[in-house]
Amino acid sequence: MICNIISGIIANISFAILVSIVSSISWIIYHLIGRQNLLKFFNISKNKEIFIYLSNIRVIPKGSIGADGEQKSFSGSTISFKEFIAMNKFRDNLNKLIPSLSDKQNFISKLLFSDVKINVSPSYDNLKINNTNTVISLGSPVYNLTSKEMENHEKSRVKFIENNKEISVRNKSGEDKIIKDTGCGFIQRIVEEKRNLFYIAGKEEIVTSNSAKYLAENWKKLYKEFSHDKSFYVLLQFDDYGNSSEIESQKWE
Numbered sequence: 001m002i003c004n005i006i007s008g009i010i011a012n013i014s015f016a017i018l019v020s021i022v023s024s025i026s027w028i029i030y031h032l033i034g035r036q037n038l039l040k041f042f043n044i045s046k047n048k049e050i051f052i053y054l055s056n057i058r059v060i061p062k063g064s065i066g067a068d069g070e071q072k073s074f075s076g077s078t079i080s081f082k083e084f085i086a087m088n089k090f091r092d093n094l095n096k097l098i099p100s101l102s103d104k105q106n107f108i109s110k111l112l113f114s115d116v117k118i119n120v121s122p123s124y125d126n127l128k129i130n131n132t133n134t135v136i137s138l139g140s141p142v143y144n145l146t147s148k149e150m151e152n153h154e155k156s157r158v159k160f161i162e163n164n165k166e167i168s169v170r171n172k173s174g175e176d177k178i179i180k181d182t183g184c185g186f187i188q189r190i191v192e193e194k195r196n197l198f199y200i201a202g203k204e205e206i207v208t209s210n211s212a213k214y215l216a217e218n219w220k221k222l223y224k225e226f227s228h229d230k231s232f233y234v235l236l237q238f239d240d241y242g243n244s245s246e247i248e249s250q251k252w253e
Helices: 002-043 079-096 144-154 205-226
Strands: 051-054 058-060 076-078 117-122 134-138 158-163 166-170 178-180 184-191 197-200 231-238 245-253
Touching: 002 079, 002 205, 051 058, 051 158, 058 158, 076 166, 134 144, 144 158, 144 166, 144 197, 166 184, 178 205, 184 205
Parallel strands: 051 117, 051 134, 134 197
Antiparallel strands: 058 076, 158 166, 166 178, 184 197, 184 231, 231 245
């Protein structure tokens, strides 16, 4: 009788371990498929390299404020701090084994893939954009010349006008919709054969940053809506707390 009891306990434990192993494998496979969708969404499944260009802000002599709050003589180029923080969200998504866990403190969340090379640089004069890799450009053409090239692309539907004071969006009927609200930003993806061109911007630094953060956190939603092979734009509205709402979107070939 004791032998039967022990055999039953061992059988139950073995079954529990088996179920746990199968569940764990299924869970990992599910998230690995999610990662493949991530790479497809950014069009870096084959050529695992991506270029991110930030706004290049030129500071004139005595045009900066030091940590002590006093005007300083520093001059030169700098980048947007909020754009840099948003860029780190992309780095997390592209390098974490399971991006959705990147903000959680556990063992799985710290596992990294090193198969995606991420190049980050401020945009600068005479910059030649790589024509075989996906590009993400943050900020308006006033500070980012890469964004200007994005606007000049034949497939682009968004652009800044009136010296960066307004955003023009070409809607489904072919008409240009003018956006004056400073709380509006956008995400545009232009799909090419070998790469995607992402253009993310708003009239204010915080709106550009929030728009980039929206892309980093909601790429799964956008993937379901636009898949990996459709160009699109999404027009976003942000309140004072950074909460977002989608105003309109459009996709095209």
